[in-house]
């Protein structure tokens with residue numbers, strides 16, 4: 648098992664099919680994006696967070712976006728369905744990417760969402776094609792920020808924008824918090840806000856804005872644990888006990904991190920310096 652699979656969120660990704668089947672759709676049935684949006688988003692506050700990106704970036708049918716770390720493809724499909732834009736969805740885990748691609752086909756969105764399996768750091772640079780780079784909770788997995796932000800700069804059009812939702816460091820982590828971050832969350836490095844901003848500026852971005860989301864994300868992860876416990880029996884029946892144990896442990900560890908006050912969450916936006 649590769650290291651990223653130590654993060655229990657990414658084990659058994661086929662559980663999305665159990666949810667789809669339980670909602671009454673046959674194995675290969677055609678779907679609508681709205682039928683699956685409750686199961687296919689791996690970030691906080693679901694499609695509301697993606698709506699904020701659509702508004703901020705003024706995404707329309709002419710926009711070309713790249714999503715860094717697209718998971719099961721939920722945000723990419725929602726962007727394409729809601730705004731009619733084109734999205735290149737980049738995902739490093741082949742099993743997630745394969746499921747994402749099959750769901751996109753079943754939703755009839757293959758013309759607007761293109762799935763690319765690989766490391767964003769290896770994504771081919773062909774001269775700055777994208778209006779915006781978006782990402783939800785994926786940057787935290789990529790410790791080489793210099794390479795990542797340089798890549799973003801190179802693949803964006805002049806004055807192209809970034810819209811990331813990501814973790815950052817609010818206070819010094821205890822050794823237990825570090826262990827959870829490195830192992831259970833696969834997040835070996837987190838900068839503080841100022842360092843994060845500086846790294847973006849250093850790599851050619853301007854107008855860097857950092858909107859703190861810590862309180863709202865703490866509430867979200869607390870509610871997620873409560874809801875999970877309330878519905879645990881149903882979850883275990885549908886996906887099996889091992890999967891339920893894994894998800895419960897993962898959700899509780901994230902809540903523990905937010906409760907200890909050293910983990911922060913933010914929406915980070917910036918503009919590629921046009922010069």
Ligand SMILES: C[S@@+](CC[C@H](N)C(=O)[O-])C[C@H]1O[C@@H](n2cnc3c(N)ncnc32)[C@H](O)[C@@H]1O
Pocket residue numbers: 651687688689690715716717718719720721722737738739740743765766767768782783784785788789
């Ligand atoms: C928390 S998930 C979020 C998925 C999706 N953005 C969503 O909100 O539903 C983060 C994703 O980033 C992917 N990822 C991590 N490092 C990556 C990299 N270097 N290149 C591409 N994808 C990466 C992970 O495999 C994971 O699927």
